[in-house]
Amino acid sequence: MKYKFTEDIVIGLEIHAQLNTHTKLFCGCPAHGDETPNTRTCPTCLGMPGSKPALNKTALRFAIKLALALGCEISSKLIFSRKSYFYPDMAKNYQISQYELPLGINGKLILNNGKEIGITRVHMEEDPASLVHPAGMGASSYVLVDYNRSGNPLCEIVTEPAMNSPEEAREFMKQLISVLKYLKIFDTDTCIIKADANVSIKQKEYKRVEIKNITGFKEIERALKYEVERQKNEEVANETRAWDADKGATFTLRKKETEEEYGYIIEPDLAVEEISKEMLEEAKKEMPELAHEKAMRFVEEHKIRKEDALIIAQEKELAELFEKAVKEINPALAVVWIRHELNRVLNYNKKTLEDVKLDEKEMLKLLRLVEKKIITDRVAQKILEQLAEKKIDVEKYVEENNLKAVSDAGAIEKYCKEAVEECKTAVEDYKKGNEKAFNSIVGAVMKKSRGAASPAEVQKILKEMMK
Amino acid sequence: MKSLHEINGEYNCFNTIQEYKEKTEGALKGVKISVKDCICVKGMESTAGSAILKGYRPLFNATAVQKLLDEGAVIIGKTAQDAFGFGSFSINTGKGFKQPLNPIDKTRVTGGSSGGSACITKLADFSHIALAESTGGSIACPASYCGVIGLTPTYGRVSRYGLIDYANSLDKIGVMAKTVIECAKALEIIAGKDKKDQTTADAPVEKYTSFPGKGVKGIRIGIIKESIQDGVDKDVKEKFLKTAEFLKSKGAIVEEVTLPVTFKHALPVYYIIAMSEASTNLAKYCGMRYGRDEKIEGSFNEYFAKVRSKCFDDETKRRIMLGTFARMSGFRDAYYIKSAKIRTLIINEYKNLFKKYDVLISPSMPNTAPKTEEVKKLTPIQNYMMDILTVGPNLAGLPHISVPVGAGLPTGFMIIADHFDEGIMLQVAYEI
Numbered sequence: 042m043k044y045k046f047t048e049d050i051v052i053g054l055e056i057h058a059q060l061n062t063h064t065k066l067f068c069g070c071p072a073h074g075d076e077t078p079n080t081r082t083c084p085t086c087l088g089m090p091g092s093k094p095a096l097n098k099t100a101l102r103f104a105i106k107l108a109l110a111l112g113c114e115i116s117s118k119l120i121f122s123r124k125s126y127f128y129p130d131m132a133k134n135y136q137i138s139q140y141e142l143p144l145g146i147n148g149k150l151i152l153n154n155g156k157e158i159g160i161t162r163v164h165m166e167e168d169p170a171s172l173v174h175p176a177g178m179g180a181s182s183y184v185l186v187d188y189n190r191s192g193n194p195l196c197e198i199v200t201e202p203a204m205n206s207p208e209e210a211r212e213f214m215k216q217l218i219s220v221l222k223y224l225k226i227f228d229t230d231t232c233i234i235k236a237d238a239n240v241s242i243k244q245k246e247y248k249r250v251e252i253k254n255i256t257g258f259k260e261i262e263r264a265l266k267y268e269v270e271r272q273k274n275e276e277v278a279n280e281t282r283a284w285d286a287d288k289g290a291t292f293t294l295r296k297k298e299t300e301e302e303y304g305y306i307i308e309p310d311l312a313v314e315e316i317s318k319e320m321l322e323e324a325k326k327e328m329p330e331l332a333h334e335k336a337m338r339f340v341e342e343h344k345i346r347k348e349d350a351l352i353i354a355q356e357k358e359l360a361e362l363f364e365k366a367v368k369e370i371n372p373a374l375a376v377v378w379i380r381h382e383l384n385r386v387l388n389y390n391k392k393t394l395e396d397v398k399l400d401e402k403e404m405l406k407l408l409r410l411v412e413k414k415i416i417t418d419r420v421a422q423k424i425l426e427q428l429a430e431k432k433i434d435v436e437k438y439v440e441e442n443n444l445k446a447v448s449d450a451g452a453i454e455k456y457c458k459e460a461v462e463e464c465k466t467a468v469e470d471y472k473k474g475n476e477k478a479f480n481s482i483v484g485a486v487m488k489k490s491r492g493a494a495s496p497a498e499v500q501k502i503l504k505e506m507m508k
Numbered sequence: 509m510k511s512l513h514e515i516n517g518e519y520n521c522f523n524t525i526q527e528y529k530e531k532t533e534g535a536l537k538g539v540k541i542s543v544k545d546c547i548c549v550k551g552m553e554s555t556a557g558s559a560i561l562k563g564y565r566p567l568f569n570a571t572a573v574q575k576l577l578d579e580g581a582v583i584i585g586k587t588a589q590d591a592f593g594f595g596s597f598s599i600n601t602g603k604g605f606k607q608p609l610n611p612i613d614k615t616r617v618t619g620g621s622s623g624g625s626a627c628i629t630k631l632a633d634f635s636h637i638a639l640a641e642s643t644g645g646s647i648a649c650p651a652s653y654c655g656v657i658g659l660t661p662t663y664g665r666v667s668r669y670g671l672i673d674y675a676n677s678l679d680k681i682g683v684m685a686k687t688v689i690e691c692a693k694a695l696e697i698i699a700g701k702d703k704k705d706q707t708t709a710d711a712p713v714e715k716y717t718s719f720p721g722k723g724v725k726g727i728r729i730g731i732i733k734e735s736i737q738d739g740v741d742k743d744v745k746e747k748f749l750k751t752a753e754f755l756k757s758k759g760a761i762v763e764e765v766t767l768p769v770t771f772k773h774a775l776p777v778y779y780i781i782a783m784s785e786a787s788t789n790l791a792k793y794c795g796m797r798y799g800r801d802e803k804i805e806g807s808f809n810e811y812f813a814k815v816r817s818k819c820f821d822d823e824t825k826r827r828i829m830l831g832t833f834a835r836m837s838g839f840r841d842a843y844y845i846k847s848a849k850i851r852t853l854i855i856n857e858y859k860n861l862f863k864k865y866d867v868l869i870s871p872s873m874p875n876t877a878p879k880t881e882e883v884k885k886l887t888p889i890q891n892y893m894m895d896i897l898t899v900g901p902n903l904a905g906l907p908h909i910s911v912p913v914g915a916g917l918p919t920g921f922m923i924i925a926d927h928f929d930e931g932i933m934l935q936v937a938y939e940i
Binding site: 084087088089090091092093094095096123125127128129132133134135183186302303304305306307309310311312 | 672
């Protein structure tokens, strides 16, 4: 065995990410678009006799960028291989992939806790067709094949077995998606990303189990958590399992007595291509600043905490928003609102920044209002909740709903007086030493001011009043 | 004048007789083209001679076919062959296909795998060019046995787009005709870079028709010594040496050369590479998308196995099994990978000779067309041994042309040139 494991849990991932090219890897068919089955096809992606593959150069450029971003050594030659196995989703019963000489080897990806996860290889391959089980998997007496996906460009990223918890695997996936998005070679709406995970635990002498086809970073954590628990409590065999996201469980696909036999040969229809220094230089020039570098720069330039910087930088959209915000407002305030408050709203709605299509301009306006103390934090939170749901003009909204912070001490005093008169019981309780009662009086004042009064100011005045 | 149907009734040279043209004017106006069955013609059944592709009508023309059509040529049909090109005699025809017969003596084989192409080329009493294909000798061999000219260009000279693959790193579309000039003219039209086949070369296409007639004075010719040793028919050897003498008399410099690595290793290396690639190419034939199908029963594995068992002939099954074995882990280093390395040595051996010689010569086949009855008695190994003279240039991707020489049963005189040096090869061929 190549590795000597000591950790309780050992996880390695093989991730397939679809590259966001217009056309497929070896033909001119659109890689996305019309979903009517078998409409985005041609003789090549249907595997018709006489057809030949022709490499999509954009896909190659995208894959080179990914390999570079993951710090891989790039092969000087591009060689494809045929991976042979019979399956109804395969147009040719072999898949054009890479074997002996992958595009990139020996890379790494750094997790937020500083741990480096080694990347064994990055290679290109074509996606098979999709199988449609009309009555659900297992229950259908027949299967339909849709070749729209056949030939879509994929990058396979294989990690070292270097992750030691489902959370680390989740974070790896998240970081990888972040890299793909920064490189603009992946589109979360239209591109597929899925992982096969190898999991083994010390308790069962690292008997290796492979889990196929896990989609998305949240699922990977769920699937691995389930699997680790299962391995602790059950007999473990060398096998391939699948993840059923609906049932939240893995199940046996096949036992592995021997390694799969793919009979690789060099793909003779594609001439071996040189990956020239010029090509690499060009790709390097197009490389954007990636999350980790960006985070380090945020720390350096804006003196924010590394932990905050890493989280903001990891999501391209957050990072871009942050960069715009710090041009106008205090970085510390920007961190509070972009890292914490915005995330709170998104988490509450179970959405990502991309889902909500947040209006950046309005968001920045909101932050300006907060910084200038024109509105209170509380009002700003409420407006942010609105902003995450619909399009609003922040300034107009503040104006129309009379939400400007009441800095006028006279007005606040008036609200306080009214509140003290109205909440007689609470005032009594407070005077008896009940702090909770005080909060309810503050709440009443805030309600009167529609949140526009500064809570600190209100507390000060109330305490004075009720002495 | 016999109709094509009458000729076919007698010689079985066509799998399909059907006329198709797209233009009425052009450099090939009035020229009829027969197309080997493994080369796609839009809408015309293209089976590569195998029952499993019965009913396959391609949606597109092969690039070579398209280029001929663009010059006003008329396609007349698809010619008979060993299924997928798996044979040297055209007796390994697919289930339900007839064996083409030698146009000079019907009891003899045409040679293969482009047997139908050579047969109709010999019999045509009209202006005709055959579009054929060679992987390990499938043009030179039948051209030699049937007494016509067969030209195989450099690998990558002519687009393979639309060719139903045998072994992609070896397959070459070429031509057969009665004259060297016709071959040169056809090559000039079909050669060139094609973005649909990434293995085609950028090298500019020369005006091949300008070479014939330039003579052979001062041309340096190497006689491949191993090609005229034991195992070559006396008659074949005599005719060959007489022709070599003739070229010398016309001013060529003729010397003996040797290719020890090639003659020791080319045959097994060729078969290992060809079968390895073939076994992957043939995986797609499983009764799902085109060609023959069967009643769907059982698992997909059972269904695929049923269609393939029923429709592939014995030689096809043999090559799939051998090819699959040669690329299995545990064996692939010893067979497939090793063969790829020796292939490079063989190419270098030829390249070294071309530093000193313009062309190399040998007989095309060690014998004249054998009788079908004799061939049927051969073991598979004896069968494969017949390719000893043709596998070398095919494995090295070198252009070669077979020209008939002498009277009686035809024998072929083969001229081999360096990569992309088809011009000088045609120049020498024209003098014979």
